[in-house]
Amino acid sequence: MMHYRSLFVIIMLAILASCKTGTTRIDDFSQPLFTPAYASGFEIKGAEGKKSVLITVTDPWQGADSIVTNLLITRNNEAAPDGFDGQILNGDARRIVAMSSTHIAMLDALGADSRVVGVSGIDYITNPDIQARRDSIGDVGYEGNINYELLLSLDPDIVLLYGVNGASPMENKLKEFGIPYMYVGDYLEDSPLGKAEWLIAVAEVTGDRDAGTEIFGNIASRYNILKDSVESNAAHTPSVMINTPYGESWFMPSTKSYMARLISDAGGKYIYTGNTGNSSMPIDMEHAYLLVAQADIWINTGSADSLEDLKSACPKFDGTSCVTNGHVYNNTLRTNNAGGNDFFESAIVNPDLVLRDLTRIFHPELVKDDFVYYKQLK
Numbered sequence: 001m002m003h004y005r006s007l008f009v010i011i012m013l014a015i016l017a018s019c020k021t022g023t024t025r026i027d028d029f030s031q032p033l034f035t036p037a038y039a040s041g042f043e044i045k046g047a048e049g050k051k052s053v054l055i056t057v058t059d060p061w062q063g064a065d066s067i068v069t070n071l072l073i074t075r076n077n078e079a080a081p082d083g084f085d086g087q088i089l090n091g092d093a094r095r096i097v098a099m100s101s102t103h104i105a106m107l108d109a110l111g112a113d114s115r116v117v118g119v120s121g122i123d124y125i126t127n128p129d130i131q132a133r134r135d136s137i138g139d140v141g142y143e144g145n146i147n148y149e150l151l152l153s154l155d156p157d158i159v160l161l162y163g164v165n166g167a168s169p170m171e172n173k174l175k176e177f178g179i180p181y182m183y184v185g186d187y188l189e190d191s192p193l194g195k196a197e198w199l200i201a202v203a204e205v206t207g208d209r210d211a212g213t214e215i216f217g218n219i220a221s222r223y224n225i226l227k228d229s230v231e232s233n234a235a236h237t238p239s240v241m242i243n244t245p246y247g248e249s250w251f252m253p254s255t256k257s258y259m260a261r262l263i264s265d266a267g268g269k270y271i272y273t274g275n276t277g278n279s280s281m282p283i284d285m286e287h288a289y290l291l292v293a294q295a296d297i298w299i300n301t302g303s304a305d306s307l308e309d310l311k312s313a314c315p316k317f318d319g320t321s322c323v324t325n326g327h328v329y330n331n332t333l334r335t336n337n338a339g340g341n342d343f344f345e346s347a348i349v350n351p352d353l354v355l356r357d358l359t360r361i362f363h364p365e366l367v368k369d370d371f372v373y374y375k376q377l378k
Helices: 004-021 101-109 128-132 148-153 171-177 192-206 209-233 258-265 285-294 307-313 351-362
Strands: 031-034 042-046 053-058 068-074 087-090 096-098 116-119 158-161 181-183 239-242 250-252 281-283 297-299 328-330
Touching (some): 053 181, 053 192, 087 181, 096 101, 101 116, 148 171, 192 209, 192 258, 192 351, 209 258, 209 351, 239 258, 281 285
Parallel strands (some): 068 087, 158 181, 239 297, 297 328
């Protein structure tokens, strides 16, 4: 008859063997859990039999070339794979530091803005909940001048980052402190729906991917229904000029850009066709004057809050038909006292509302709703 001690040893060896066999490798995270339909910068994958997920972010800043960052969210007490050198978030994030106001907009769309414990530049954030809680939310400052003592005191589960022309300078410090981070690359997407789709990556961080997918699906549905309606019913295609001077130059985005796509989807024609690249390019003032003079509508006029402001900033443009006919609109309807503009915050997750505003500008016969982000300069 087998001795009980021998039986115990055999059982323990079997358990250890099964644990060893069940060890997850990072390569096992190959099962797609969410593949974006519009965004190009992230994907979410899982491994068979595991609750943990891997969020992969590709080329998270301008000029990045085949750079990949990984965030593993461990769930169900599962261990990270041996040798994994990416970021590890243990469970769903409950305390979040958001370095961009667009991250707050995504959390707000998910009903999770209460999880924000730290921000960058709180005065410029328009979100009502953040402003109502501003005394209990830490303003950690701007990249290059971060208050790391305050950041540590906030005890964040994760920091949501963005990169401009390279990796965030916060990376090394966050690694040193053991605080996980994830790049959110919404601003790099040219597609209006691609920008909004990043809310699903943020939803995964909060443990709400299914809700995020449903919320985004409704956004995309509303956007595409209006886009198709405009395409079917618009009787004309007005030419559209955008922006105002910056110094001695006037920056014009690409024909593939976010604004150019919105203009097209709203039944307008972006007037500048000379830039087909992947970033804005400057044109001189004479060229800009010719474009304004030819345009039917002028939008996104910088800080101008009235036609008088615009004439003061650009006196030469006073006699153009856009200005004379009052066909000038700016995206500053929701601006706070510090100059924070909600167009650069919540509009990212409301492309359907931006499209509706622009459709009302270009084709007022098709849309009667009040403006959300735009206003006509008087």
